[in-house]
């Protein structure tokens with residue numbers, strides 16, 4: 456088959472947490488909020504719709520040769536992970552087919568949350584007015600999203616019905632963590648051709664990591680993990696960030712080591728951190744886990760490389 460079928464590549468479009476930044480001092484790592492593109496075989500998955508999804512949308516329209524089939528997985532619906540959706544141009548095209556997955560809140564389905572977010576009080580174009588064909592799937596956590604060869608629409612199964620993973624079939628596992636205020640966050644593990652990547656943003660690890668999270672992450676080729684704070688900020692005596700729903704570099708490293716992942720990407724950078732602070736955090740991580748890197752806009756990781 457073609458080379459494309461073998462592709463398993465991760466590309467970072469937005470790496471900043473909480474709100475976008477724009478400054479000469481953050482150019483190296485970038486200012487867009489969360490958005491990570493994963494190409495697996497012929498499928499294109501997008502994790503979160505922060506402002507990073509806006510340039511991704513423009514690129515997709517520019518390079519499209521036929522209909523666009525896109526799969527967006529939302530970690531949760533806090534603004535920094537959703538705000539780019541308003542300006543994601545493929546949504547305005549009738550030959551885009553979009554599947555959106557994400558957690559429901561305690562009160563609402565994902566569909567009703569997205570409808571509210573696009574209510575006319577907040578944005579002039581409603582979700583229903585956008586021309587793309589959309590299907591929205593609310594997840595509870597523990598689901599298996601399977602992509603069968605030749606079928607556009609993935610199948611969502613409860614994990615309990617999961618037999619052995621089908622070899623070479625693209626599969627995404629979901630895990631709901633409550634370690635993010637107030638509705639928690641969904642983590643995802645993408646498995647393809649015996650390789651895997653875990654997307655774990657907006658999670659506040661406890662000391663040493665949560666055993667269930669470590670199990671979910673175990674053995675991943677790549678772990679993308681929240682690492683918003685320095686220890687000095689998290690444990691500050693005057694203005695602590697403990698309880699804000701994000702991890703320190705040290706706790707991201709602890710999870711990476713315990714779960715025996717191959718590579719760690721520090722993600723969801725604190726917006727007030729300039730390039731030299733993020734670089735310092737990267738070095739801190741590398742001292743304990745040499746295969747760690749701070750995410751930057753435009754960075755690519757090829758998971759098919761040995």
Ligand SMILES: [Zn+2]
Pocket residue numbers: 472473533535536657723
């Ligand atoms: Zn966030």
Ligand SMILES: [Zn+2]
Pocket residue numbers: 531533635657700
């Ligand atoms: Zn959040």
